[in-house]
């Protein structure tokens with residue numbers, strides 16, 4: 001592009017010079033009658049044709065230059081090629097964690113190479129992360145080099161240390177492929193790596209630290225199979241209840257739990273189930289912040305508060321779009337809450353999340369936002385509370401008696417009697433890289449709004465009383481679900497006690 005431009009400039013300069021000479025030559029004799037040499041020169045037979053040819057060349061060069069300028073304007077910007085090609089990555093999906101040391105060894109070898117390449121390092125980290133099912137890749141610069149880590153099933157695994165001198169090049173490479181400003185080193189930046197392989201995405205966050213820029217790449221595999229209610233880790237009883245709820249045509253199903261407890265995954269799985277069982281006869285619309293997964297069969301809208309598209313505004317517009325099933329990422333204001341409740345009573349099935357400690361606590365939270373308990377009681381059909389917990393490694397788990405500390409913690413829960421084991425623990429092995437865990441599972445508590453519960457909500461009773469009333473009516477609490485999974489050896493008793501707080 002640059003050489004073409006300078007060539008054009010050269011042609012124009014030559015053309016203009018030629019034109020000037022020709023103009024002076026033709027008019028010179030008349031302008032300065034004393035210059036005899038000029039008169040003699042102009043009397044030559046070849047003089048006039050040469051000057052006319054020069055003038056012609058000048059005009060032509062001018063036309064060519066103008067044409068080039070117009071063409072450059074019309075030409076679309078050349079497509080950028082700064083993405084990671086499919087052939088750059090060697091992704092073998094669903095590699096077991098026990099393969100992580102092999103990826104670590106390759107990274108170490110890459111670092112020892114004489115021609116250390118930032119491109120190879122970034123490609124290898126992406127390949128390793130995607131193969132091992134990592135959710136995040138961390139690059140943390142420090143005094144002794146850049147620590148690299150993969151977060152797999154909630155645990156952070158060490159991938160090795162990169163030499164200090166390569167760090168700026170690695171960061172630049174990541175910025176190039178994620179369309180970030182390379183020279184901005186003192187401001188946090190967010191981007192997305194443009195991977196040619198559309199099954200995967202990587203969101204990039206860059207943060208300045210005292211040792212350089214720290215990078216976290218959040219990975220996602222676009223495998224819709226991840227969102228299947230059968231694979232969420234629900235007990236058969238909870239799963240049956242959920243399937244019955246998903247057959248309904250109206251009502252609000254609320255999810256609650258701490259950030260990162262898998263609420264969005266559960267909502268996506270519910271929507272996928274409705275899509276699979278009711279086919280194309282339902283219009284599924286979502287309002288999210290952010291959109292975490294692109295589903296071909298739903299209409300998904302991203303909340304953009306800066307552009308005036310809040311949850312409240314978005315929901316108002318969605319309701320004019322004749323939806324059957326609506327997912328609203330979160331309810332935290334009165335307008336969204338009241339529109340959702342009204343929609344749920346007029347033939348729409350709504351999924352949303354509300355921040356609360358327990359399933360029973362959700363009702364008080366929505367009443368605080370400004371919804372009448374009576375409206376809430378008639379609109380909401382169920383609340384699901386969930387927690388993520390580490391799944392015990394099936395290779396090294398073993399039965400373990402209740403320790404005195406666990407006994408004291410259990411006594412604090414005021415259970416009618418101490419739960420009976422056997423319970424399990426793990427000591428770590430090669431299969432789980434010594435961690436004792438090989439993934440995550442979820443604990444669930446589902447409060448279905450039946451008539452007795454509806455009456456209690458209308459009366460506005462405190463959350464803990466509603467919780468006990470629901471448990472007395474047969475609700476499986478988070479603790480019940482956790483203890484059942486602990487007896488099966490899926491999770492440890494410590495893990496249950498850690499994630500269940502009532």
Ligand SMILES: [Zn+2]
Nearest residue numbers: 393396429432
């Ligand atoms: Zn193990």
